[in-house]
Amino acid sequence: MNNNTLENSFSTSYEELNFIEKAWTDYFNLFEKEAIATAIIAFVLHEIVYFGRCVPFIIADYIPSFAKYKLQPAKVNMAKEQWICLKSVLTSHFLMELPLIFGFHPIATFFGMDITTVPFPHWQTICYQVALFFVMEDTFHYWFHRLLHYGPFYKYIHKQHHEYSAPFGLAAEYAHPLEVLILGTGTIGGPLLWVSITHNLHLITVFIWISLRLFQAIDAHSGYDFPWSLRHFLPFWAGAEHHDYHHMAFVNCFSTSFRWWDYLMGTDLKYKAYRQKRQTQADELKAAAANGSTSASSDIKKTN
Numbered sequence: 180m181n182n183n184t185l186e187n188s189f190s191t192s193y194e195e196l197n198f199i200e201k202a203w204t205d206y207f208n209l210f211e212k213e214a215i216a217t218a219i220i221a222f223v224l225h226e227i228v229y230f231g232r233c234v235p236f237i238i239a240d241y242i243p244s245f246a247k248y249k250l251q252p253a254k255v256n257m258a259k260e261q262w263i264c265l266k267s268v269l270t271s272h273f274l275m276e277l278p279l280i281f282g283f284h285p286i287a288t289f290f291g292m293d294i295t296t297v298p299f300p301h302w303q304t305i306c307y308q309v310a311l312f313f314v315m316e317d318t319f320h321y322w323f324h325r326l327l328h329y330g331p332f333y334k335y336i337h338k339q340h341h342e343y344s345a346p347f348g349l350a351a352e353y354a355h356p357l358e359v360l361i362l363g364t365g366t367i368g369g370p371l372l373w374v375s376i377t378h379n380l381h382l383i384t385v386f387i388w389i390s391l392r393l394f395q396a397i398d399a400h401s402g403y404d405f406p407w408s409l410r411h412f413l414p415f416w417a418g419a420e421h422h423d424y425h426h427m428a429f430v431n432c433f434s435t436s437f438r439w440w441d442y443l444m445g446t447d448l449k450y451k452a453y454r455q456k457r458q459t460q461a462d463e464l465k466a467a468a469a470n471g472s473t474s475a476s477s478d479i480k481k482t483n
């Protein structure tokens with residue numbers, strides 16, 4: 180039992196810690212090796228958040244009144260397709276991501292990341308660091324994703340992720356192992372770069388960042404744009420409406436979380452033209468329906 184975790188890593192007494200901090204300390208004290216404890220909790224967290232976030236979207240597929248929020252309503256992903264995707268994602272998690280997760284602790288501690296330290300950092304510190312990681316990952320992803328659309332990179336690596344032209348939540352991490360490695364670097368590279376420069380980062384912040392990044396990735400692949408989706412409140416947030424177009428058209432919209440890189444580089448022009456066309460069609464249909472009801476009601480008046 181590693182009681183050093185408790186004795187050496189903080190000056191606050193155990194009783195003064197909040198519930199999560201106590202659980203954190205108790206958890207790490209269960210293990211002889213901190214690296215094993217870190218890998219297990221990281222992997223379990225990843226599985227719970229990834230599959231847990233997919234569940235509401237799977238349920239939504241069975242609720243008819245939600246069909247109107249589907250971005251590509253004509254394309255239905257059958258249970259069989261989702262099952263094949265699930266098996267592939269699980270295989271990748273165990274064979275690809277799990278070994279990488281085991282490699283995380285030695286690198287993180289080498290750069291000075293706080294692992295067992297309690298109390299946790301101030302919530303404002305966590306917030307600005309997570310916001311920074313979002314910006315860093317989005318930038319990394321934009322450029323490497325664009326590169327993955329280039330000739331052989333697309334053919335041999337990225338094509339697998341594009342098998343689903345109408346994506347669904349589970350497909351977020353459906354990708355070639357090399358793509359998992361390349362784009363995963365964008366997710367974990369930001370925190371590692373940050374801690375290597377500042378030596379100011381706690382593992383809990385990394386876990387919060389990864390959980391939110393998973394939420395973002397699954398939302399972006401969900402195939403749903405709800406009136407309460409984040410992009411309606413944050414105009415620069417990409418959301419499913421943005422990434423779904425990328426899967427449908429195979430062009431434009433290369434970023435993950437934000438819209439600014441595609442805007443700056445002009446890689447959203449086709450997307451914008453498409454959305455404009457769809458809006459015009461919807462407006463015309465509305466106008467035609469309104470005219471139809473007006474002429475129908477004037478016909479009734481005439482008859483009266």
Ligand SMILES: [Zn+2]
Binds near residue numbers: 324328337341425
């Ligand atoms: Zn792509």
Ligand SMILES: [Zn+2]
Binds near residue numbers: 422426
């Ligand atoms: Zn995608």
